Amino acid sequence: MLVGGVESLTKLAEKRLYGEVLNPLQAITEVNHHFQQFSEVAHIKTLSDKVAQIHAELATQITEDFKNVFTPGQQNTVKMSLSQLADACRVVSVLEPKVKRDLLKWFINLQLQEYVQLFHENQDIAWLDKIDKRYAWIKRHLLDFEDKFGKIFPLDWEVSERITVQFCHTTHEQLTKLMARRRVEIDVKLLLYAIGKTTAFEALLAKRFTGITLQDGGGAKSPAHEASARLHAARMPQSSSESPAQSETEEGIVKPVASPFTDLIGSCFKPHLDIYTDSIDKNLAELIEQFLQAKVPADPVARTTVFPSCADLFVFYKKCMVQCVQLSNGKPMYDLAMIFKKYLREYAAKILESRIPKLTTSYTPSSISTSMSLLTRDLQNLSTAAGQVIHSFLKEGEVARFTKEEIITICCILTTAEYCLETVQQLEDKLKEKVDAAFTEKIDLGEEKDVYHRIISNCIQYLVQDLETGCEPALIVMSKIQWQTISNVGDQSTFVNSIISHFKQTIPTIRDNLATSRKYYIQFCHKFVNSFIPKYINHLYKCRLTSVQDSNVLGCEQLLLDTHSLKTVLLDLPSIGSQVNRKAPASFTKIVIKGMTKAEMIIKVVMAPVIPANVFTEQFLKLLPDSTLVEFHKVLDMKGMRRVDQAQLAELFKRTAPKENLSLALDAVSSSTGAKLLDSPDGDKGRIKKLEKLIKKRLPN
Incomplete structure (x- = not known):
């Protein structure tokens, strides 16, 4: 056979x-x-x-x-x-398989001979702005080939696909050389145009061909494409929200998913993607400048709780990230993340921090009217009232306060920083998800999150200081009242009404403008009471409630009533002036009760007689178990006892009190001496002269 x-x-x-x-x-x-x-x-x-x-x-x-x-x-x-x-x-x-390979190699090169000559690097048609003509040529040529010679070759030879694959390799090689030679002529618009056309063409190939000639070794693969193939193999698992075939960006770049044709040509653009990232850097710089030039609406009602610019910034970030993923998830994506970091800090510094209002000292009609009202409120003790007015008027005239509009601005900055903080975390997570694994650990926006944390903390502190400053004149009035001369206990004192009025004027504005930031509003309330209550107690220590010669404790009872009223108001501080009475957090309530109860106990100790001394000391330690020797001296000062007469009680306190309560009173004595110097008659004369000048200047004739 x-x-x-x-x-x-x-x-x-x-x-x-x-x-x-x-x-x-x-x-x-x-x-x-x-x-x-x-x-x-x-x-x-x-x-x-x-x-x-x-x-x-x-x-x-x-x-x-x-x-x-x-x-x-x-x-x-x-x-x-x-x-x-x-x-x-x-x-x-x-x-032998070699016969088929050699025959196809010759035939495919013959088919692309015209293309190589037509799109030679010296030809005008070869440049990126006409890249679509390359893809139009191969489409026409394949149709012509299949019409004339398609029946010659067995289907399993995949000749059309092989011609196309070789076309891609040839195009990649030509474009690589061409772009290296003419790099200075490439701008971002041209680059994205070429990438868009190329990616769309590769997506078309993924639909038209199986890619079997690339997978079985039938087509030569460039090193760049082999790396790309490995990358796409690692990306194959898809989320349910992504199309299994492709995704499309707003820039018109269609990106095939897990296709062997992906980046077969497009990888030639990778070395030039710094042009793209440099363009993003420039665009963001211009965007920040636009934000700076944009005017904040003068009418507070026209403002939103968050600056619109921050939403614009993150929308731009999202578009850039989506676009960059289509181009490369390697170093260009990492470079983009570094650019994002840069402009997150720029936005924080130039748009937020720079717009935080600066305090200026001003004399206001309200301060004058408030002070003048004090002149007529107490006919029983005109000299005392006048003394209060002198001090209060001078103090209020010098107080630096934020206007309502400035408070709203601070709240807007706070809520904007909060929005940025939350969105930066999401941005970091998304960048780590999208970037190549080699860069994942290098993506860290921790410093930027710290910047926005700091802005939030600063805004809260400014609001606390402003609210506290508004209370200062009333506290000074409290410390200057001649409590030992009060003859009857009535309603709460004017200084308490002043503080409550101040709360009702300021707190609702802050609460309404921090409505979307409840967490930070409560934090503001916490910080305020943590700062205000110790200050209130310090002013309380300056009050002279009784005297050694006079056992009148009506002043103590009045101040105790005032302190209790203030305690009640502070407990309701988060909801003050609100139609919705929302229960304050337990942690806030605990702070207020602990601090204001101490203030009440101080007054109760002052009401107690110092004789017998051991009973008084025991009562002091019972009501104020954590107090120090310095505070013991301050309570005795409130009782009008001279320091010389306090020595015996101080020795008794040292013997009776736990060791941890004992503390040297040197600082207290020195600060007290300084306060006395400030309160000297010469100092009062200077203040009276200042008051007279102010009245002549501000009041109508």
Whole structure:
């Protein structure tokens, strides 16, 4: 069979009857393969060599036949029909794989010969602005090829795909050289245009072809594409929100998912993506400048709780990130993250911190009217009231306060910083999710989050200081009242009404403008009472409630009533002036009760007689168990006892009190001495003169 088949096959091959050659060739090839184990037999070896020779002759002959048909200007010695060429291809499929590879390599290069010449780097049509013409050319050429010669090649040869793959490699090589030579001519608009057209073309290839020639080694792969293929293999798991086929950005860049054609051409643009990131840097700088130029609405009602610019910033960030993911998730994405960091700090400094109002000292009509009202409120003790007015008027005139509009601005800055803080965390998470694994650990927006934390803390502190400053005149009035001369206990004192009025004027504005930031509003309330209550107690220590010569405690009772009233107001501070009475947090209530109860206990101790001394000391330690020797002296001062007379009680306190309560009173004595110097008659004369000048200047004739 083998002998007869070899002779018959030789004759058929010479006559180019490829259709009749196919079956006997397959049979003889299989039989010859079976007899390879007997190759030491001379006759079998001869026949085997003859079969190999026929294979070689067929390979050479068929290759020449193809060249005769497809090479322009070739003088054909033998006229081959398309059907004969199709039979020849089936014969080639039986021959060594190298025959098919060499034939296809020659044929594909022939098909792309026109393209290489037409889009040579010296040609105007080769530049990026006409990149779509490259893809239009291959589309037309494939249609023409499949129409004329598509039936020649077996389907499993995937000739159209192979032509396309080689086109991609050639295009990648041409563009790489061209962009390296003409880099200075590339701007971001041109780069994104070229990338967009290329990515759309690669997406089209993913729909049109299977990519089998790339997967089975049938097509040559560039190192860049091999790296890209590994990257896409790692990206294959998709979230439910993503299309399994592709995704599309607002810039019109269509990105295929896990396609072997992805970046087959597009990887040539990767080295030039710094042009893109530099452009983003420039655009963000311009955006920040626009934010700076934008005027904040003068009418507080027209403002929102969050500056619109911060939403604009993060919308821009989102667009940039989505676009960059389409371009590269490697170093360009990391560079973009660094740019984001830069402008998060810029926004914080230039848009938020720079707009925090600065306090200025001013004299207001309200301070004058408030002080003048004090002149008529107490006919029983005109000299005392006048003294209060002098001090209060001077103090209020010098107090630096925020206006209502400035308070609203601070609240807006706080809520904007809070929005930024939350969004920066989301941005960091998304960047880490999208960036290549090699850069994940390098993405850290912790410093930027700290910046916005600091802005929030500063805003809260400014609000606390302003609210506290507004209470200062009333506290000074409290400390200057001649409590030991009060003859009856009535309603709460004017200074308490003043503080409550101040709360009702200021707190609702802050609460309304921090409505979306309840957490930080409560934090503001916490910080205020933590600061105000110790200050209230310090002013309480300055009060002279009784005297050694007079046992009148009506002043103590009045101040105790005032302190309790203030305690009640402070407990309701978060909801003061609100129609909705919302229960204050337990932690806030605990602070107020603890602090104001101490103030009440101080007054109760002052009401107690100092004789017998041991009973007084025990009472002091019972009501104020955590107090120090310094505070013990202050309570005795409130009772009008001279420091010389306090020595015996102080020694008793030292012997009775726990060791941790004992503290040197040196600081207290020195500060008390300084206070006395400030309150000297000469100081009062200077203040009276200042008051007279102010009245002449501010009051109408």
